[in-house]
Amino acid sequence: MKPARKQRLILISLMVIGVSIATGFALKSFNDNLMYFFSTSDVVAGKAPKDNLFRLGGMVIKGSVERPNDGLMVRFKLTDFSKEVTVEYTGILPDLFREGQGIVANGKLNAQGVFIAEEVLAKHDENYMPPEVKQSLKNQSEKGKGQ
Amino acid sequence: MFLVPDILIRFYHRMASPPHFYAFTQQIMPWLVVIFVLLTGAGLYGGLYLAPADYQQGDSYRIIYIHVPSAWMSLFIYMVMAITGAIGLIWRIKLAEVISISSAPIGASFTFIALVTGSLWGKPMWGTWWVWDARLTSELILLFLYLGVIGLYGAIDDKKIASKSVAILALVGVVNIPIIHYSVEWWNTLHQGPTVTKMDKPSIHVSMLIPLLLMALSFKFYYVIALIQRARVELLKRERNSQWVKTMLSEQQQ
Numbered sequence: 001m002k003p004a005r006k007q008r009l010i011l012i013s014l015m016v017i018g019v020s021i022a023t024g025f026a027l028k029s030f031n032d033n034l035m036y037f038f039s040t041s042d043v044v045a046g047k048a049p050k051d052n053l054f055r056l057g058g059m060v061i062k063g064s065v066e067r068p069n070d071g072l073m074v075r076f077k078l079t080d081f082s083k084e085v086t087v088e089y090t091g092i093l094p095d096l097f098r099e100g101q102g103i104v105a106n107g108k109l110n111a112q113g114v115f116i117a118e119e120v121l122a123k124h125d126e127n128y129m130p131p132e133v134k135q136s137l138k139n140q141s142e143k144g145k146g147q
Numbered sequence: 148m149f150l151v152p153d154i155l156i157r158f159y160h161r162m163a164s165p166p167h168f169y170a171f172t173q174q175i176m177p178w179l180v181v182i183f184v185l186l187t188g189a190g191l192y193g194g195l196y197l198a199p200a201d202y203q204q205g206d207s208y209r210i211i212y213i214h215v216p217s218a219w220m221s222l223f224i225y226m227v228m229a230i231t232g233a234i235g236l237i238w239r240i241k242l243a244e245v246i247s248i249s250s251a252p253i254g255a256s257f258t259f260i261a262l263v264t265g266s267l268w269g270k271p272m273w274g275t276w277w278v279w280d281a282r283l284t285s286e287l288i289l290l291f292l293y294l295g296v297i298g299l300y301g302a303i304d305d306k307k308i309a310s311k312s313v314a315i316l317a318l319v320g321v322v323n324i325p326i327i328h329y330s331v332e333w334w335n336t337l338h339q340g341p342t343v344t345k346m347d348k349p350s351i352h353v354s355m356l357i358p359l360l361l362m363a364l365s366f367k368f369y370y371v372i373a374l375i376q377r378a379r380v381e382l383l384k385r386e387r388n389s390q391w392v393k394t395m396l397s398e399q400q401q
Binding site: 005008009012015016019020023027031034035036037039057093094095096097104119120121122123124125126127128129130131132133134 | 350
């Protein structure tokens with residue numbers, strides 16, 4: 001390689017490496033702001049803001065969804081498989097909202113530590129399969145539990 | 148250099164010369180179009196007709212046959228643009244500069260398609276058109292990077308200087324590519340994690356995966372076709388005063 005080309009190659013490599021390191025530091029310092037939602041453990045540990053709106057993400061616990069009044073108000077529990085938070089929401093839920101599904105809710109904590117959601121979004125998982133396969137997987141896992 | 152076969156080096160040098168590139172791409176174009184049409188036909192038939200509905204999303208998931216390949220292409224084309232840009236900067240190869248700038252509008256289109264189809268799917272599935280999570284935001288920044296490259300190239304009249312500036316901008320933006328890819332793993336996002344490119348086995352059923360891979364391949368061919376057409380026009384514009392263009396034109400006029 002000719003010296004001039006070698007110099008340009010080194011210069012460009014240094015530029016790319018420099019930009020990467022700078023971006024790495026910037027992202028690291030803004031790490032908390034880049035999180036789209038708080039986990040239920042964060043909320044129980046008191047890391048979530050007290051009086052402001054924030055987003056809470058977690059898995060809807062199976063069998064926890066109830067409608068206390070006859071209206072649109074829904075109450076359910078969210079978990080990250082370690083701590084639980086109760087959520088109340090009045091409104092229409094998205095298609096993918098169901099028990100055992102991950103969701104992200106936007107809202108505030110009230111004085112009792114219940115999360116009052118203004119908006120509920122379903123977080124889709126990365127699994128794609130036909131219904132028959134899902135059914136057979138379910139049957140297998142039930143068989144596995146029986147043994 | 149000892150490891151590369153002689154014939155490959157000769158091919159590389161021939162392709163780097165504009166007249167050879169121009170003639171060669173004219174010859175292979177019909178083949179590329181045939182392969183593209185076959186792949187797209189097979190991919191769409193497999194994806195929209197043969198593949199079963201999803202256990203949760205029903206038929207709505209079928210948008211992945213456009214959305215996912217577009218998103219992959221938006222990253223792939225950016226890397227092509229940046230690497231050919233760097234080759235143009237270091238080795239001053241004219242054709243590399245042409246390939247680099249010709250890739251930008253195609254990449255921008257794929258990024259736009261990925262954002263729009265994702266948004267259309269997000270409304271019924273997530274319950275919102277748009278959220279500012281790490282994946283969606285970094286993909287939007289990618290669109291702005293593409294638009295910046297196109298705008299910068301258009302704003303500078305001297306195309307030699309324009310190519311250099313654009314290559315540097317593209318190389319600075321490369322840092323965004325791993326951020327987009329790993330955003331769903333590094334941070335909490337509303338966007339789901341990777342399905343196909345997971346290290347263990349992909350979490351998509353094989354009957355749905357095959358059409359997806361066919362579509363991904365077909366988009367690659369579309370990119371090559373569109374790139375060649377743009378690069379040929381760009382080459383003619385830049386080389387309009389050179390001998391080979393004049394000879395070719397006078398031959399065609401006879």
